[in-house]
Amino acid sequence: MLAKRIIPCLDCDLGVAHGRVVKGVRFKQIRYAGIPWELAEEYDRQGADELIFLDITASHERRETMAKVIEKTSENVFMPLTVGGGIRELADARTAFNSGADKVSVNTAALKNPDLINDIAKYFGNQACVLAIDAKRRYGREHGRGIVDTPDGECWFECSFYGGREFTGIDAVQWAIEAEERGAGDIMLTSMDRDGTKDGFDIELTKAISDSVNIPVIASGGCGNPEHILEVLRDTNASAALAASIFHFGEYTVGEVKECLRDGGVHVRM
């Protein structure tokens, strides 16, 4: 039986030499957590199932620095590696794959040019294309939207781009369905309402998307403890959960999270 995946996310600041993993993308204060490939090796030892490297500045110019980070990581870490942030065209994806990445995640560039999903899937395979969605709740009933009932009232979910700074008007559920049709292999779904709060994942959002597509959904945003991961993997059809800060500063190990999941009846690779 396929195991649910636990994916530490390494938010990388590539403006410093060799890059640094940072905490708090959307917090004002940035704390350095370590050298990317050293943290990657540590997560491998702890039993992570996959790693995501995000360039938090989404800088086109620094894709070579990210390539070096992935090259260095792939010498010693043997699990699926995803690169995201600043993937704007097929050439950026190719740079990432040549450096040792298995998948790239796209968000802004795909919203602006949806054919990018088809192109990555065609040249590198569906499994190599992760669509990242940053979604925000919009309360109230609006015609043509996928309306979801939540304890806080009815809402729909709007996609944002440019790192959450701008909104698209696009319905996240509809975009996820379209992305699957275009050949995306995974959906990495971040709740903008929960990201950075440590209040737990947005269960209604994760349900709405994971019930609408057949491709795996990676739940993201809001993880503060192992019980949050248990909740989202037990109560929704998400195939994986992503967390960053709870791992980076040693609050919890991946192993501790997996023990909590196993005890809660979720099938994980121990």
Add this chain to the structure above:
Amino acid sequence: MNDSHYDSNTDMIAIIDYGMGNLRSIHNALDKVGGNPVIVSDNNALLKADADAVVIPGVGSFGDAMRNLIPFSDRLFDLADSGTPLLGICIGMQVLFDRSEESDAAGFGILAGDVTRLPDGVKIPQMGWNELTIHRNNRDSDMLAGINDGDFFYFVHSYYCVPEDKRVIAATTDYGVDMAAVVEKDNIHAVQFHPEKSSKKGLLILKNFVEMIKC
């Protein structure tokens, strides 16, 4: 990642580069476990390489893979017939069989059987970590030394192999169907999962393969 030089004193593993994907991971992984991998990009290089073992890595679809592997086929058959250890990974496993539902192209037929699509009712492709059940009905597999029932490996595939002779199946995995995950027949070894992406247990299988060559 250089195909022009290698240390001729150690057993050389030729990784077949059939132009469809990045081979850095498999190269790094074989290097990591003490192997001497060399990437070979055409039949001449494979002829000259005097390989002690061959790895057919896993990228792309069956039809594309066979089309790009045809130029290597004479040498591959020779190596397979001469008892050189051969390891097929993912699509590199599937091409060893007679045919696949994915394509009209014929497979190498080094192993008898078909490749068929994963059943309805499961997400396709299977993507993620799944468990092995080891079959020790005939002999102990050297390649699976240290691997236990329930160990997880990383799979990415939409089709699976159905060997005619069930005795070649060394391990299976359950994904809507109990399918062959590891197949071994004499010097021919094949895995449906990606050992180069399966962390410690995956490296152990590659290490076992490297040790096997030295025997």
